[in-house]
Amino acid sequence: MSDVPVSLRAALASFDALWSPRIVTRVNDYDVRIAKVEGEHVWHAHEDTDEFFLVLDGELHLSLREPGGERTVVLPQGSVFTVPRGTEHRPYAPSGAAILMFEPAGTSSVGDRHDALPDHVDATTGHALDD
Numbered sequence: 001m002s003d004v005p006v007s008l009r010a011a012l013a014s015f016d017a018l019w020s021p022r023i024v025t026r027v028n029d030y031d032v033r034i035a036k037v038e039g040e041h042v043w044h045a046h047e048d049t050d051e052f053f054l055v056l057d058g059e060l061h062l063s064l065r066e067p068g069g070e071r072t073v074v075l076p077q078g079s080v081f082t083v084p085r086g087t088e089h090r091p092y093a094p095s096g097a098a099i100l101m102f103e104p105a106g107t108s109s110v111g112d113r114h115d116a117l118p119d120h121v122d123a124t125t126g127h128a129l130d131d
Helices: 008-013
Strands: 022-027 030-040 051-066 069-076 080-083 088-104
Touching: 008 022, 008 030, 008 051, 069 080
Parallel strands: none
Antiparallel strands: 022 030, 030 088, 051 069, 051 080, 051 088
């Protein structure tokens, strides 16, 4: 990773792909990823790690399947939310959003278990910014 500051605005402007996270930096053993999102992702869960979301632009909805039932958390620009490990969740952005995620390096964007993957969802562990 670079030893110079990273402009998130410039990094987001450098790609157009939706649901295809880009790694902007690393902190210890964690990736800091940004993504442009619109429409629905897939239901998935990360068995061994929490997943942190920060909404940089737009609005992100997170549907959660919890022991008490299903609920949706709405995150406007500037909001953060952490999905606890093992919780099935489905991010979606009806009108599009830009998000930042913080999770252990190598974490798949579709978790350890997930629904069938539609073509618009990238199942990688994140691309370098210059990919």
